[in-house]
Amino acid sequence: MAAIELNGVTKRFEDDEGLFDSLLPSSDADAVTAVDDLTFSVAEGEVFGFLGPNGAGKSTTINMLLDFVRPTSGSVRVLGHDAQAESVAVRRRTGVLPEGYDVYDRLTGREHVEFAIESKEADDDPDELLSRVGLDPDEADRRAGGYSKGMSQRLALAMALAGSPDLLVLDEPSSGLDPAGAREMRDIVRTEADRGATVFFSSHVLGQVEAVCDRVGIMRDGELIAEDTIEGLRSRIETDSVLRIDVDGDAALDAVRALDGVSSVETDGDRLIVGCTDDAKSRVIEAVEAGGATVADFETDSASLEDIFLAYTEGDDSAGEPEVTA
Amino acid sequence: MTLESVARKDFRDALRSRWLLGLTLFFALLIGGSTALFYGVLLSGAGANSETLFGLTTAPGGLFNFSYAGMLGFVLALIALVTAHGSLIDERESGTIKLLLSLPNSRRDVVFGKLVGRTLVVIISMLVGFVVALFAMLFTGGQVMFVSYAGQVALSGLLATAFVSIGVWLSATSASQRQALFGTVGLYFIFAVLWSTVATGVPRLVNWVIEQLGLTALTAPQIVQMRLFIKYLNPLRAYETLVAELYGPAVAARLFKAGLGERLAIEATFSEALPFYFTGPFILAILLAWIVVPPLLGYRAFQKADL
Structure with missing residues (x-):
């Protein structure tokens, strides 16, 4: 029961x-x-x-x-x-x-x-x-x-x-x-x-x-x-990365969002913060450049449990915030 | 029995806050003090008995009326309302109600436990006042009519309980302490002041409507009866006339404080046969209804409320 x-x-x-x-x-x-x-x-x-x-x-x-x-x-x-x-x-x-x-x-x-x-x-x-x-x-x-x-x-x-x-x-x-x-x-x-x-x-x-x-x-x-179990959440750490890209020009956000393996897309000024699986990283960068913007610099982190939690909880419905699905 | 533990906790809170002590001193001074003053100074010596102060004091010709019960009723009602109006809303606003209801207490236990706890606070302090008054009479040589006196104490307890009930209802239905406070002031004003205006006004209004419709106007006795009926729905007035009945016949008690014109209009009818809705038991039932109904309404509202 x-x-x-x-x-x-x-x-x-x-x-x-x-x-x-x-x-x-x-x-x-x-x-x-x-x-x-x-x-x-x-x-x-x-x-x-x-x-x-x-x-x-x-x-x-x-x-x-x-x-x-x-x-x-x-x-x-x-x-x-x-x-x-x-x-x-x-x-x-x-x-x-x-x-x-x-x-x-x-x-x-x-x-x-x-x-x-x-x-x-x-x-x-x-x-x-x-x-x-x-x-x-x-x-x-x-x-x-x-x-x-x-x-x-x-x-x-x-x-x-x-x-x-x-x-x-x-x-x-x-x-x-x-x-x-x-x-x-x-x-x-x-x-x-x-x-x-x-x-x-x-x-x-x-x-x-x-x-x-x-x-x-x-x-x-x-x-x-x-x-989910804590283990279930943890397993996301191993597959998830956070990609921070400094972009010149307008990035095609919708195209990036539509990619397989991308869980969230967020903008912070000229910086694009993308949550995605490891193997999606190169596809993200390609998509940004294909959209006409230039990638000035990028860095990647693996997501912590805290990042996942924040990604789940901090977003709202306005554009540009992370959209995460469980 | 968790109703009992809620009541006990509430009572202990009143002890700790010294509210019980303050009320006890207040009633000792008010009831005891006024009695001591009356029998010790104003009317000392032989011939003084407890009726002189506690019964009806009516000057010849109805020029002047004073009833101790009327005065005490006003005070008891106010004290009871003040004591009870915060019983539930205070706990809701502070959040202590969440501790109380996290434990296996039902909302019914909370409402009726509060009713019992606050009633005890008012009644115990009031009883001390009456005991002091009793000793004051005995010491000054006044003759105590024990049966009437006991009846008066019991009725006073019922009146206090009725107004604690009304206060608990108010507390259960209010959404904030401020609302409960305004409600207390408003209700007190209604019972103490407005009610008599309504009692006088309603028969006149009814009569006016009847006249407009071209029907036969109410007779004078009918008007008086209607006014008195509305008047005695008020717990304060029900209490007063029941106390008066302890010291005299029912007809006189019902017509206590009535004007000369009204007496002339109705006294003969009443002396022949008092309608059942003016008999002592009926008036007592009204007073009891004021004890039973408000907490049930309050419980119903509190039961549905989101905390």
Whole structure:
């Protein structure tokens, strides 16, 4: 059984200001499609990295898993339960580190964790959970209102770990953490995965997920544009190159784009940046010259994982930006 | 039971913020202090009983009306609204609601847990005020009519709960703290001020329409009945007249604060047989409806909301 299963999920946000606005007729112009016909699944026991730039729809997707936000259409199932109708059953077995949360200013760190344990009807030792996430007893006894972002993040993680959940949903878990904290976070993710938990976590930085994930999905503009194992992504490095060409005159961009093996074409002033397979390089240069432009200079790099990620996520629909297909 | 843990957490938050302490002092001073002042200074010695202050004070000829319940109702309603109006929207705006709902709490537990937590805050502080008042009466030698007094305390608790319910509804349906604040001010204005204007205006308007249509105009008793019916839909007025009934007959309680003309028009009819929609149980049912309905509406809105 899949731990997470989304089927044709779309979420449109109407610009609804609540009680007073609901009395006025709404117009379609105010609606934003945050997630568009999203279908994917995460297997039990898998560590799934959910990647994409800010605003790609990652948090909206996660919020639908947790029933914070309701899909406009499509179905969301988590741990075999309908995410909306049986949300409490989902959350009983899920540990969540949400995005855009805040801690209760007047409760201490330990009280937060105790509240989580009580709500999940678990029997964890709060001090043990707190020490796992690196909050010492002195800090745990202070009111959380005085916590730094990093400490709040650790506290929320401790709450998520309460009750040894079958599924961990972590939305940008490393935000607010220093590099050492981010590494501890990854260690915890690994430990939980070894215990058998499914881990679903989002990030806008590839480096944070590649070390721990079995598989990644990349979101852009509300759509899943790639879904692959880290190895699958890596295999692209071996075949993909980035060709930087300094051109005099106008290059025939469309002709270059149409070539076999060319995945992206981007311009930066007089410079042409082409993502392509190794054997396509000479064809690219020929095409540029055949189009009437002169190649003044060129260099080639093999693409890093980061380049691939950026190529996937940084483009938009305007001309001259990379167009990458998975 | 996660409703209980939500309520407990909410109550603890009120303790930590000293809001409960502040309210307790406030009610001790208001209810206890006014009682001590009244029985200690204004009306000391024999003959003073709890009805003198808490019952109806009407000067002969209806020239002057004062009801302690009316005053206390205004204060309780305001305090309850202020206490409850942020219950859900504050957590939504700060983001703490995401922690709360990441745990296995349902939205129903959150709405009704908040209702219980905030109601306890208002009722406990109010009870302290009434206990202080009780001691003040006993110490100054005033005679306490315990049954009426207990009834008054219970009704005050119901009124406070009704306005906490209204505040929770407001909080659940608001999209921002600012909206909830404006809503609080607006609702309070409606209940405390505007309602009586509407109650007086509607029968007149109906009568005017009937006259325009060339039909038989409403009789004076009908007009009075319509006004009173609208008036007692207001929880503040329902509370006031129910308290009045603790100290006197139902007819007098329903006509409390009514003008001389209205009394002449309706008193005979009422004394013969009070229509069921003016009986104590019916008015009590109205007050209870204000406790039950708003949170259900609030829950329905909150249930559908994207956080």
